[in-house]
Amino acid sequence: MSATAPNGSSNLSGSRQRANFPRSMRLLRHADFERVYKQGRRHFAAHMTVFYLRRDEGEGLRVGFTVGRVLGGAVQRNRMKRRLREAVRLHRPAEMIAVDVVINPKKSLLTVDFAEIESELIRALEVIRKAAEKRSAEKK
Numbered sequence: 001m002s003a004t005a006p007n008g009s010s011n012l013s014g015s016r017q018r019a020n021f022p023r024s025m026r027l028l029r030h031a032d033f034e035r036v037y038k039q040g041r042r043h044f045a046a047h048m049t050v051f052y053l054r055r056d057e058g059e060g061l062r063v064g065f066t067v068g069r070v071l072g073g074a075v076q077r078n079r080m081k082r083r084l085r086e087a088v089r090l091h092r093p094a095e096m097i098a099v100d101v102v103i104n105p106k107k108s109l110l111t112v113d114f115a116e117i118e119s120e121l122i123r124a125l126e127v128i129r130k131a132a133e134k135r136s137a138e139k140k
Helices: 030-039 074-091 114-139
Strands: 041-044 048-054 061-065 099-105
Touching (some): 030 099, 074 099, 074 114
């Protein structure tokens, strides 16, 4: 049985609020993924490869995930995406230059502790932020 508020939305108990991963933060179009792969840069980590490309228009971070069939069945692939999405949701920067990011996990992502995923993601976002700021300074 789930608790439902009078307006039909779910009611979470206590101080836990449902945080979201808004559509504006997601990379959705195939063309955007392709552009990041072809024109972007890469950051390699132990459990993921992060591709990134600075956008000229718009603002903020947009993130997409690609998990190929070679990494396992649907259950494993979806678990990888959920773990990555949660790490991004918890550690997304409040202010960031307009950047598109595509994260490709490695199979080891399934067995590693979530804290290690978070630390790799934080490091990758820091590298991306520094590279984007360096590029904007060069343009000026």
